[in-house]
Amino acid sequence: METSGADASRAADIKKIAEQESALIFEHFDETTAFEIGGSIRTNGLVGRRAVVVDIRLWDRQLFHAALPGSSAITAEWARRKLNSVRMFHKSSYRLALEQRREDRTFPPGYGLNPGDYVLAGGAFPIRIKAAGVIGALVVSGLSERADHETVVAALCTHLGKDERSLALDA
Secondary structure (H helix, E strand, C coil), rough: CCCCCHHHHHHHHHHHHHHHHCCCCCCCCCCCHHHHHHHHHHHHHHHHHCCCEEHHHHHHHEEEEEEEECCCHHHHHHHHHHHHHHHHCCHHHHHHHHCCCCCCCCCHHHHCCCCCCCCCCCCCCCCCCEEEEEEEEEEEECCHHHHHHHHHHHHHHHHHHHHHHHHCCCC
């Protein structure tokens, strides 16, 4: 059984992630934007020797993909399933995981979502355009779900000129 401290920490993270989703909004998003953000995450991953997959997609097509040394097909598969979860709910996959609190990382049966296509795990973040809403997602997969999420948020903060410290999850 979880302690009330863990519940309070989860609630604080959910609140902060909702704040991140509200703050990290683009005026426009295109192939150049995807390449800049994806390239930055890739470079940082190479420097840190992180075996991650980076995937940036609009709902109609992939704009950026990088599989770093040490990543595998399963890493890319996790990325795909995280992205599908964002597509369905228009929320960060880490927020969904924290809200659902399911150890098996699957959505409840009543949702009707195939576990082969959807997963409750952090690392996918909605790409939201001010005038249009959610149009795609940016995914990092291969680290812990919290680290995947934090990697995405840090890259978005840098690109959008937002204060990363004020939007970071508590340690």
